[in-house]
Amino acid sequence: MAQIQSPLPGTFYRQPSPEEPPFKSAGDAVAVGDTIGLIEVMKTFIQVNAEDPGTFKAYVAEDGAPVMAGDVLAELDG
């Protein structure tokens, strides 16, 4: 099982915008470089991209939650 960690402190978002579905859902295939969320840091949005391939298991961080660098945002199977 692989974990995806936040590269920066900030606010985590699971969706590209409030009107759109989350980047990933349980069971989705994840390729290296796929965006799984956004971190808002100082009014700038930074993409969080997968560094390992796998199958999306679940988000760990809540949508809109403050996170620190290194906090686990999501988990992958495989």
Next chain:
Amino acid sequence: MKIKRLLIANRGEIAVRIIRAAKALGIHTIQAHSEADADMLAVKLADEAICIGPAPSRESYLDIQKVVSAAQGTGADAVHPGYGFLSESPAFARALESAGIIYVGPSADTIERMGDKVAARIAAEAAGVPVVPGSKGRIASVDEAAAVATEIGYPVMIKAAAGGDGRGIRIANDEAALRKLAPMAQSEAEAAFGDGGLYLERAVQSPRHIEVQILGDGSDAIHCYERECSLQRRRQKVWEEAGAVCLDDETRESLCASAVALAKSVQYRGAGTLEYLYDEARNEFYFIEMNTRIQVEHPISEMITGVDLVQEMIRVCAGEPLQYSQSDIKATGHAIEVRICAEDPFMQFLPFPGKVQTLIEPTGDGIRFDHFLYEGYQIPPFYDSLLGKLIVHADTRAAAIDKLREALRDLRLEGLKTTAPLHLALADDPDVQVGAFHTQWLEPWLDAGNLAATAKGDAA
């Protein structure tokens, strides 16, 4: 002084600035803060502090009800909004007015009127202030557009009359281009807004951004001369100067007089700024908008005039008359401010909310560093990246640039990445040294790799 207890509804360096001004006036200070800002410098400096909500601004600094309740709960008789957040919200000013609390700024009606670009343009024209030459109203046909464009002069911007925010703007350099672009703009406007009406405005080429600082007490108004803020990146000011060396004295006088005329015509109260585009080739200026609050770059006007703008805005909003008349305001020397932001200029300005390990401030005559840092402070990631402003004042512009370079070298901010190296590179640039720039200058300069070409790592 009618104001005894002032709530500061802001954060960062401007909250520190307001607390210092209020204390100098003998006012008790109450700092409002989010949960993420409990350890910020303004909280430590204020006489008391009150938490108004969680980290996200919309649940704290932008929540009108929470700020008004905090003011009521702490017995504040006035609120200073700073800049950003609720500083240009008529609803906020109105909520305080109805709660019987003084708002340190103009009336809600003035904020509303000057915040509407069309209403502000009408107010400016009525006060005799030049605006960007444009069509009087909606243009319905291509022939009419061509006739109007000939009158206002090419190049012209073609905009949808029903649109806003600059979307779908086209620029025509001559009549042939206009006749080709106008029908496209019409059909696009028809599709987007159900109204094919167009609006034409002269496209000011490579304008300089010049603004005038004004102070009003509701009946009288004065100016504290102009600032030039043409060095911008993504429409954010990066480096600001007072005065604008591109202006001759006659143009400066008429520019500043126009700002005072507009401020008086709207019975302005508080500190405000009128922003203009300056067309250097034509030696013409055009009003674009008014900011009805204190601005980030206000210290350079303070340095050249000796007026404490934040103290003065508190006084006049407490109902006192202006303590200056225009003849008291003299501009001396030249001042420059650079914005020190928590961004890595060598990494596409990626935000860097680090922890301050070492802080050594530059000191000396004519050097000022307005900031909210202390050693051990962890910069929260939830707000904008402005850490502080380094301000210098000297007899001449060349001497101010030299002083800025020295102050930037003396500034030590370890544990952070900041935009200080950008300012050092700008101070060494030949165009900057002769003042040959405009609002479209900095981004191409960065794109051309001018910053990357400077030595890395030898700056603060």
